[in-house]
Amino acid sequence: MTAACLMNTYKPLPLSFVRGEGARLWDETGRQYLDAMAGVAVTNVGHSHPQLVTAISEQAGLLLHTSNHYRIDWQQRLAAKLTRLAGLEQVFFNNSGAEANETALKLARLHGWAKGIEQPLILVMENAFHGRTLGTLSASDSGSVRLGFQPFSGEFVKVPFGDIEAVRQASRVYGERIVAVMLEPIQGEGGVMLPPPGYLKALRAHCSNNAWLMILDEIQTGIGRTGHWFAFQHEGIVPDVVTLAKALGNGIPIGACLATTAVARLFTPGSHGSTFGGNPLACRVGCTVLDIVEQQSLLENAAIQGERLLARLRETLAGHPDVMQIRGLGLMIGIELARPIRDLTHIAAHEYGVLLNVTRGQTIRLLPPLIIEESDVEQILAAVAGVLGCVIDRNSARHTTRSSPACRR
Template sequence: MAANCLMNTYKPLPLSFVRGLGARLWDEDNREYLDAIAGVAVTNVGHCHPRIVEVIREQAGLLLHTSNHYQIAWQQRLAHRLTQLSGMEQAFFNNSGAEANETALKLARLHGWSKGIRQPLVVVMDNAFHGRTLGTMSASDNGTVRLGYQPLPGEFIRVAFGDIAALEAAGRAHGERIVAVLMEPIQGESGVLLPPADYLNNVRALCTRRGWLMMLDEIQTGMGRTGRWFAYQHHGVLPDVMTLAKGLANGLPIGACLARGAAARLFTPGSHGSTFGGNPLACRVAFTVLEIIEQEGVCEKAAEQGAHLLSGLTEALAGHPDVVEVRGQGLMIGIELSRAIPDLTRVAARDFGLLINVTRGQTIRLVPPLIIDRHEVQMIVEGVAGVLGKQSVYRSARPIIRSAPVGETAAPVWQ
């Protein structure tokens, strides 16, 4: 069959979706599912938002591609709006989060070169994930992902996430060779791990003192996911470099690396580039996503519904023998389990019509569209409780899966 022509890089469930609306998806048999992973934090404003659909249609009939040898108006508009929202000064656009992080690593190298450091080091974190290119794999900490690709390029110093003393010790041990710190404000792939409340502030102070670039990977935490535009805004700090992707264009491939200060002036013509990066379609859709988030109060909704989801799950799973901790910020929730439980994602989809994700083997990660309402929050709580065998917590717990006549859809919040 046709699927056999695909390289063996994923283990997909035997489930294929044909349409979506808001936080719901429908499979080939027209069965309805509640999407609690949003394409892994991608469709932040929901599936098939009418404004995005219209913009794609219109732009596809106007212009898809020229090249970066010419000015692209939508690219410039998007860069301007992102810098306004973030406090950064300039942006570079490419096609993915991994490419955005590669861009950040190139800036770190140039930063070291500008200071006369010919063997620069970048500090990264235990349990980090920054992508699957050779460079970003080297900066990541996942033995399974890296297996078979050694030796990996680049020189990195790895320290414990959330431990400012470990970062200070790395600075003392490696002296002037350190040029940057690359980290996620909240570690997503590692199970939604949050650092101590003052950690980002302490990292910012240390980077300023030592002349290091503070580089934040906001690919998963950005675009309203944590209840603010970007996770660092909860802490009142400004990084020197920030990377974005995932929710930036709600499903169309685009990545961005933003920088400020000296870091924003390191690239020169010819020192970096991307054939498809910043094309008119992706940039116009991303610009529209920014408008939707702002005009529909999506960040505020993520904060509100995220608090309800966190408290609901904490109550529903209290005392569960397999649940170690429920944690998160905004609509980025992790449920850490004491052991790996096989087939959680399959059971959730089959029996409860709920799409979830398990990362690092034993943490359920919930990153639903940011436009979910209280009823959908309750559906997620009931579904997760049911999957983990806690139906008794909610006497009404029941499969949320249903078959709908073609054309009948759930009513998303924008209607």
Template sequence: MTAACLMNTYKSMPLSFVRGEGAQLWDDTGRQYLDAVAGVAVTNVGHSHPQIVAAITEQAGLLLHTSNHYRIDWQQQLAARLTQLAGLDQAFFNNSGAEANETALKLARLYGWAKGIEQPLVLVMDNAFHGRTLGTLSASDNGAARLGYQPMSGEFIKVPFGDMGAIKQAAAIYGERIVAVMLEPVQGEGGVAVPPPGYLKAVRAHCTQNAWLMILDEIQTGIGRTGRWFAYQHDGIVPDVVTLAKALGNGIPIGACLATTAVARLFTPGSHGSTFGGNPMACRVGCTVLDIIEREGLLNNAAGQGERLLTLLRDALAGHPNVVQVRGMGLMVGIELKAPVRDLCLMVAQEYGVLINVTRGQTIRLLPPLIIDDGDVERIVAAMLGVLGGTGRD
């Protein structure tokens, strides 16, 4: 009955979870589920990890909040660790991925302003998703999410994802007005779209050649999801700006924008801020998440189990009449269907006890915690094969 008091922004399934441990969740009837979506790429180290529980408990009894008018030691520690891992120099903390992306877009605007460009443009990608604020919606390409919020900002030029020729064509048309390219290394909401080999390197080279900023949205891909700390590390490049959120707090809200010194120094006192961003609790949990991933070897596990999951799914679904492609990187896997299956997420949960997600209407998105083992992978594959039916083989 109390659901009537909530604004109607989510189409929630009739499931309510009361407890989690590792990769498992339990609903209010006591039934157990394998969480193969991890709160949409959030609980990378699993639910109720003892080290995170201990950090939250202790910090709650010490200090939750002061303000950024004072030095916050945990914030400085997390900034130092993230910038070292990313190959960048400075960090700004906020509370979500959308806020992190707004920070990056502000930096792009300041970058253009410093160059004397009155109407700077940022190249973004078809099928991208960067958040639900008005600014990040303008940079995104999701018709349903944008409906009713028009007009969108005209500061963005959209080009096809993975098409280097389109970027060069836009450069020829808009010239010096372009100040940055913003993209996801793997498009999550866009259907787990993986770019062609060499694409990110080519974008990096083109940005350097044209003095553009390369901004990478690693909200979904960052913090180990693809088997590296950051997805761009597979290509041996370093962007100018990177945004993070989701897995950095394992459920505690936190976002981060990392940048080179040359870009970060565009901010000055008073030019940006966040009341709750970088608070002691969130930053301590962020440091704890990094500790766990390092100590438990979860980057290697994500890479190994991700490859195993892809291989088993491709073999099991080869020739399936309703499967277009199985693709992914690390533990970020998409199964694109020719036609949507109605109530698929609820069906998989009810019949197989596995939680999944569907994005862009007909791509099954699998984002299990980085801690999954062989048995979990086999259970996911069995659920997918079961719910999608036979492969059409003899």
């Protein structure tokens, strides 16, 4: 089989998987791998979960599509679950994260229009990533993914992530033209960058005081990834708009834009739409995913195993010359390296049977399923240490790191 008929937009490893179960995948030869990236924060409840298999099979035999010209009961059920968990009131369903963010951007424009602002501005963050449509690329800040697609929309003002004083300064400069701020509570594609404690709370207060919409892109952080349903819940706030995708469908394409009633009513019949958004299959899967997370206490497990993995990485890699910083929250962890390491993901898969991801060129990003156990944490640790040239001393009760020539380079 040849890839010549595919557009040249990816650089996949020479691996192809034929089966998945829980946190593991099997390739064509029958070799097993630990999926420590969960399809880029998608398969939070693991591969081939029996409840999801049943839900998908049953729904496929009943009804896949009717269009939004008719009431969709599963859509209403999923909306009710999501709004209860998030503390918001209404939902629009899409097919992807980029579409959900486009929905949020349209709400921001309507918010400005309702205030009589002819040239509204949206505050966004340096190092952000919100999608690959032209609108979401305009709101993003990655040179490699933006290259060749200029000119971008001029409605965005970028400020440093995590700097509340920069937000206040932009407010003083642009005044009432700013109608919203859009950001990831943790920058995923940007290298798992966390803001300082209290930043989101201060930003929430600033938005409220200036009648801005606070839009949080929780496409990667949402549905339990950080140990709460949503990352914003760590600071006890509620934004005006939240976008979701990825883990909501566990592999079935779905996106969602949640908003307060005051914001959601900016949309009127015909002002926005989606042919496939919120179809019965995707919404039944979404409901089932939320049920599984609750039934299996996966929020708690993400917090426990995330703390364990973060602590073990810091203990094992302390003083490593190639490791600049290890950071994360829940099961969203980044290991920033001093330099790119060639073939890192290939070595991790080939030598250690662990699927890793590298973002921004030199940050190892770990996004394992929320179902992982302590033994999985140790396997991930061994793979990361191995690709960085370290050896885990398994004869030690504390599993300390034994220096190797590669570690000392």
